[in-house]
Amino acid sequence: MEISHRNLTQQLTHELGEAILQGKYNEFKKLPSEADISIEYDVSRTATREAIKMLTAKGLISSRPRQGIKLKDIKSWNLFDTDVLRWILLGKPDLYMLRHFLQLRLAIEPEAASLAARFATTDELAQIERSLASMKFNQAGYEDSHQGDIDFHKSILFASNNPFFVQLTTFIETALKVNLLFTNRAEAVSEAEYQAHVEIFNLIKAGNAQGAFDAAMKTQRETLRLVDEKIAEFKSKNL
Amino acid sequence: MEISHRNLTQQLTHELGEAILQGKYNEFKKLPSEADISIEYDVSRTATREAIKMLTAKGLISSRPRQGIKLKDIKSWNLFDTDVLRWILLGKPDLYMLRHFLQLRLAIEPEAASLAARFATTDELAQIERSLASMKFNQAGYEDSHQGDIDFHKSILFASNNPFFVQLTTFIETALKVNLLFTNRAEAVSEAEYQAHVEIFNLIKAGNAQGAFDAAMKTQRETLRLVDEKIAEFKSKNL
DNA sequence: CAATAGTATTTATAATACAAAATAGACCTC
DNA sequence: GAGGTCTATTTTGTATTATAAATACTATTG
Numbered sequence: 001m002e003i004s005h006r007n008l009t010q011q012l013t014h015e016l017g018e019a020i021l022q023g024k025y026n027e028f029k030k031l032p033s034e035a036d037i038s039i040e041y042d043v044s045r046t047a048t049r050e051a052i053k054m055l056t057a058k059g060l061i062s063s064r065p066r067q068g069i070k071l072k073d074i075k076s077w078n079l080f081d082t083d084v085l086r087w088i089l090l091g092k093p094d095l096y097m098l099r100h101f102l103q104l105r106l107a108i109e110p111e112a113a114s115l116a117a118r119f120a121t122t123d124e125l126a127q128i129e130r131s132l133a134s135m136k137f138n139q140a141g142y143e144d145s146h147q148g149d150i151d152f153h154k155s156i157l158f159a160s161n162n163p164f165f166v167q168l169t170t171f172i173e174t175a176l177k178v179n180l181l182f183t184n185r186a187e188a189v190s191e192a193e194y195q196a197h198v199e200i201f202n203l204i205k206a207g208n209a210q211g212a213f214d215a216a217m218k219t220q221r222e223t224l225r226l227v228d229e230k231i232a233e234f235k236s237k238n239l
Numbered sequence: 240m241e242i243s244h245r246n247l248t249q250q251l252t253h254e255l256g257e258a259i260l261q262g263k264y265n266e267f268k269k270l271p272s273e274a275d276i277s278i279e280y281d282v283s284r285t286a287t288r289e290a291i292k293m294l295t296a297k298g299l300i301s302s303r304p305r306q307g308i309k310l311k312d313i314k315s316w317n318l319f320d321t322d323v324l325r326w327i328l329l330g331k332p333d334l335y336m337l338r339h340f341l342q343l344r345l346a347i348e349p350e351a352a353s354l355a356a357r358f359a360t361t362d363e364l365a366q367i368e369r370s371l372a373s374m375k376f377n378q379a380g381y382e383d384s385h386q387g388d389i390d391f392h393k394s395i396l397f398a399s400n401n402p403f404f405v406q407l408t409t410f411i412e413t414a415l416k417v418n419l420l421f422t423n424r425a426e427a428v429s430e431a432e433y434q435a436h437v438e439i440f441n442l443i444k445a446g447n448a449q450g451a452f453d454a455a456m457k458t459q460r461e462t463l464r465l466v467d468e469k470i471a472e473f474k475s476k477n478l
Numbered sequence: 479c480a481a482t483a484g485t486a487t488t489t490a491t492a493a494t495a496c497a498a499a500a501t502a503g504a505c506c507t508c
Numbered sequence: 509g510a511g512g513t514c515t516a517t518t519t520t521g522t523a524t525t526a527t528a529a530a531t532a533c534t535a536t537t538g
Contacts, residue, residue, distance in 0.1 A: 005530095007489090007491090007529095008490075009292065009490075009491085033518085033519060033520085034520070043491080043492090044491055044492040045492085045493085046285075046490085046491060046492060046493085047490085047491060047492085049289065049520085049521090050288065050289060050490095050491095052520095053289045053293050053296070054292050054293065055296075056293065057252075057292070057293040057294075057296035057297050058296050058297075059320075063520065063521095064499075064500075065498070065499040065500055065501095065519050065520040065521070066499060066500035066501055066502095066517085066518055066519050066520075067499095067500065067501080067519075067520085068518090069519095074402060075402075075406070077406070078317060078319065078320055079402060079406045080317065080320075080403075080406065081298075081317055081319075081320070100401045100402060101403070103350070103354060103401050103404075104401070104403045106350060107347050107350035107351075107404075108346050108347075110346075111342065111345060111346035112346075160342075162339045162342050162343070163318060163339060164318055164339055164340070164342075164343045165342075165343070165346075167314070167316075167317075167318045167319065244499090246520090246522090247521075247522070248521075272487085272488060272489085273488080274488080282522080282523090283522055283523040283524070284523085285521085285522060285523060285524085286521085286522060286523085288489085288490090289521095289522095291489095302488090302489065302490095303488085303489070303530075303531080304487085304529065304530040304531060305486090305487055305488050305489075305529095305531040305532055306489085306530090306531070306532080307487090307489080308488095308489090479538100480537100480538090481536100481537090481538085482535100482536080482537080483534100483535085483536075483537090484533105485532105485533080485534070486532090486533080486534090487530100487531085487532080487533095488529100488530085488531085489528105489529085489530080489531100490527100490529070490530090491526105491527085491529090492525100492527080492528095493525085493526085493527105494523100494524085494526105495522105495523085495524085495525105496522085496523085496524105497520105497521075497522070497523095498519105498521070498522090499518100499519085499520080499521085500517100500518085500519085500520095501516100501517085501519100502515105502516090502517080502518095503514105503516085503517095504513105504514085504515075504516090505512105505513085505514075506511105506512085506513075507510105507511090507513095508510090508511090508512100
């Protein structure tokens with residue numbers, strides 16, 4: 001992903017973040033002291049402290065003199081932070097977390113479609129349409145599968161013209177990629193799916209907020225149903 | 240608010256965060272160098288760097304050698320971070336931002352109510368009920384006004400048993416408090432409002448997901464309509 | 479004028495020293 | 509022995525200094 005040139009501090013931040021999300025530390029086994037982390041990762045205490053501060057800013061840990069560095073309860077983690085999210089998914093990808101994702105999408109996307117129907121500019125509509133074209137292209141077997149699909153959902157969030165929904169684009173994108181992983185759909189987008197997306201676009205373009213909401217909701221429910229099935233299947237297999 | 244014992248680094252983080260959100264710096268006027276910040280706020284470069292790292296972790300800024308510290312586009316800010324949110328509200332509270340908030344609540348809360356209807360434990364139901372009692376108490380004129388109202392919405396999010404929705408409790412709480420500020424409703428909760436909340440609770444308790452969704456949606460639409468009116472009023476006044 | 483080499487500025491990292499906070503344990507009192 | 513106080517110890521917090529690395533800017537050279 002966007003690794004770019006990570007400096008030491010950022011490198012360490014990510015390594016510690018991943019280690020935490022892999023369950024290396026927990027409520028009983030607290031993190032090593034700054035000094036020990038410095039030794040373990042062979043960096044100065046300066047770099048260690050800066051990494052600790054970044055993780056603190058993301059709500060993962062807290063540190064106090066003499067007490068050391070402690071993991072915080074998941075309630076205070078910034079789950080909507082891209083890094084935290086990625087660490088979670090890399091750590092222990094499980095179907096329940098995926099369902100939680102989809103429940104959130106179910107809440108967000110229909111409303112985003114509704115807002116897009118009311119507030120999208122012509123440029124933003126064009127962007128949505130372009131992603132549809134890309135889906136059609138994927139359907140024919142070219143290109144990265146489902147990138148058009150992903151762009152479609154992103155561009156709708158963007159067209160909501162609400163900064164909070166826009167912020168969720170990265171979030172939803174990650175959710176979509178994980179979803180594709182689990183539903184094992186490497187094949188092309190089906191015609192039915194494509195048509196469902198076209199319908200949503202047409203309703204948005206027509207400015208039909210309620211219609212766009214309902215259509216998007218229908219799609220989301222279907223996706224969630226698929227995962228619920230997967231979970232049921234998985235459960236019966238492991239009995 | 241929860242100031243507790245802020246150390247220098249955290250103090251500086253908040254001061255810089257507020258300064259940024261008050262528009263003291265922008266895309267043209269970048270932040271001073273670490274050295275200058277240290278002088279201006281009379282702290283060591285160590286503390287300054289750690290504060291900068293925390294703001295970086297929250298997506299507000301980025302820093303590179305020779306280039307200095309630059310503000311990032313709002314698209315990369317972690318709007319769901321409690322601190323960022325508070326700085327935004329303290330900075331320039333405007334009705335449009337409030338509407339954006341409410342649009343998000345409209346997306347989140349009905350679905351949370353629906354999930355609560357399906358997954359709430361008896362303890363969580365009891366918690367919702369307690370907040371209703373507190374509302375009734377407020378109605379009679381005692382206690383902090385609307386704290387029960389706020390607790391009601393928080394406890395429903397909590398009862399969704401979805402960590403993403405739970406994470407939004409703080410977010411929604413802030414939104415509610417600002418909303419109360421703008422709608423100028425220092426008086427007690429009305430009987431109609433109280434009854435609407437009781438209805439939502441009963442539907443959740445009965446396990447009626449669709450009903451709870453619809454009832455919560457209705458309440459949210461009403462709140463949003465009130466703010467839309469305020470905005471229209473404000474516009475006509477300033478012509 | 480273009481490519482290149484040099485220079486200056488700013489962040490990145492390291493190392494050291496000491497201050498402040500929090501805790502555990504010793505000690506003391508009754 | 510219960511309870512409290514004091515002290516020692518551990519760990520983070522802050523400051524300072526030094527140097528490295530990255531990069532924008534400048535000057536030079538062909």
